[in-house]
Amino acid sequence: GKYHGNGEDLNALISSDNLVPYNISGQDLFLGTDKDKHKLITTNIKLFNQNKLHPDVMDALEHSSLPEEVFIKPGDTLRELIGDNDKDPTNDPKEFFYLQGVRPDGSSFKEKFALSKAYQNQESATKVSDLLDKIGHAYGNTSQNKVVDVSLNNWGQIEIKNLTPGSENLDFHLISSDGDFDDLDALRSSGKRVTEYVKSAFVTDRSLSQVKAVPNMYNPKVLEIPSVFV
Known part of the structure; x- marks a missing residue:
């Protein structure tokens, strides 16, 4: 429907000749946004500490430990988030997001x-918290002004909160790889590993001329397709 009122304050008559204004106008009541609400995005992929999940491959000291599903934390290293195919943490290439x-x-x-x-x-390793900070900077966070809050919840999911009350503007898609490409189609057809942080159309391909299978990081005998088809 249509609002046919005005933008003047609403008043409540609480006693004879005693009007008390509401903190919202009629126009804001019917057409305005919820100014006490903050949009929050939670990713739909739970992230695990790969060192705990694959100690036989990644951990030089605890390689005989049993695998554990431990959700990733901000203080964990980027290597523990991404994973590794050997026990040497010094020989890993950069990760491109x-x-x-x-x-x-x-x-x-x-x-x-x-x-x-x-x-x-x-102690000097890149931490997951550094990744969260980089994501925040991409959305406009500065040292003087913060427009989004980027964090991890208890289940290893990335959460992004719009700090502007009532604003519905917010969207987030992220993948990463050890491959450096300007074109995502070239990345997917390169045979490089692709790590997903959100299951979405951002990593869905409706048509590709070619795609290469990628060996699993922890079991080279297993081949994976670095893309999603619908």
Whole structure:
């Protein structure tokens, strides 16, 4: 329907000749946004600590430990998030992240950035928190102003919260790879590993001239298709 009122304040008559205004106008009541609501996106992939999940492949000290499903935490290393095909943390290539989304101001964007996965000692390693900070910067966070809050929940899912009250503008898609490409079709047909953080149309291919199977990081005998088809 249509609102036929005005934008003046609403008032409540609480006693004779005693009007108390509401904190919202009639126009905002019917047409406005929920100003106490903040849009929140939660990814639909639970992320695990790959070192705990594959100690026989990744962990030089605890390689005989039993595999555990432990959700990733901000203080874990990027290597523990992405995984590795050997026990040496010093020889890993950079990880390239391909991010696409909508900022709180409504602008759409695409951004690629790289983070180091290798490290000489764990204290100086790139952490998952560094990745969360990079995602926040892509959405417009600065040292002086924060427009989104990027975090991990208890189930290893990335959460992005729009800090602008009432704004519905927010979207998030992310994949990463050790392959550095400007074109995602070239990435998917390159035979490079693709790690997904969101199951969505962003990694869905309706047509590709070619695609290469990628050996599983932990079992080279297993081949995986780095794409989703519908």
